[in-house]
Amino acid sequence: FPSHDNAIFINVAALSGQAELPVVSTTHSRLGLSRSITLLSVSQNLSQKAGFGAGFAMFNGGEFERTDASGQSLGMAAYTTYVAQAGVGITVASTSIGLAGKYVQTAVSGDGAGGSGFAFDVGARIPFGKSFQCGISAQNVGSITWNNSASTRDALPWSIRAGLSSSIVTGN
Numbered sequence: 001f002p003s004h005d006n007a008i009f010i011n012v013a014a015l016s017g018q019a020e021l022p023v024v025s026t027t028h029s030r031l032g033l034s035r036s037i038t039l040l041s042v043s044q045n046l047s048q049k050a051g052f053g054a055g056f057a058m059f060n061g062g063e064f065e066r067t068d069a070s071g072q073s074l075g076m077a078a079y080t081t082y083v084a085q086a087g088v089g090i091t092v093a094s095t096s097i098g099l100a101g102k103y104v105q106t107a108v109s110g111d112g113a114g115g116s117g118f119a120f121d122v123g124a125r126i127p128f129g130k131s132f133q134c135g136i137s138a139q140n141v142g143s144i145t146w147n148n149s150a151s152t153r154d155a156l157p158w159s160i161r162a163g164l165s166s167s168i169v170t171g172n
Contacts, residue, residue, distance in 0.1 A: 006041045008053035008087055011137040011161065012098030013123035015089030018043050018051035034062035049091040053100075057083040066110055077110035087121065096125040104144060104156065117144030119156050131167040136160070 006025050007014035022044040030036050041055035059081040066074040087100025100121045107114035119142025125135045140156040 006039050006055065007043060008041050008055040008085060008100060009039055009057060011123040011125065011135045012053070012087040012100040012121050013089050013096040013125040013135065013137070015043055015051035015053045015087060015098050016049060016091045016096040018045040020045060036060045051089050054086040075110060077108050079106060079108045081106040094127050098123045106144070113147070115144045115146035117156065118142050133165050134162070135165070136162045
């Protein structure tokens with residue numbers, strides 16, 4: 001947890017330990033099968049125990065073949081998802097907690113399918129002893145409304161992340 005690059009996307013609680021100067025981070029990852037994810041984030045401390053972050057993410061889902069209900073090809077399509085989010089992290093005693101809100105928009109080329117919605121992430125970072133920290137976050141708690149004739153609303157696929165880190169101390 002010592003790195004705060006893209007903390008807004010991983011565990012918003014890490015925003016509470018930002019440096020004095022703003023941190024701007026960008027990442028582009030090729031995921032195979034013509035898929036990729038691009039992240040851009042900025043974070044800044046607000047005080048010694050609080051920080052703010054904002055970010056933009058773009059997921060390119062690659063191409064796929066569209067078919068109708070009988071399996072007949074309707075041609076190729078691609079989908080893209082965009083996420084804009086902002087959040088804060090604060091330290092209470094020695095534990096950091098964070099909360100972020102996000103706007104999600106997804107679109108499929110070819111037939112105009114897509115939707116948009118809102119969600120939130122919540123996270124915590126808890127120290128154990130002098131050199132261990134445990135982090136846990138719940139992400140994508142929210143829903144998306146599809147732009148179909150019924151305006152169908154579905155829950156977003158949420159996830160829970162957990163991890164443990166250790167600081168290696170050398171010397172005295």
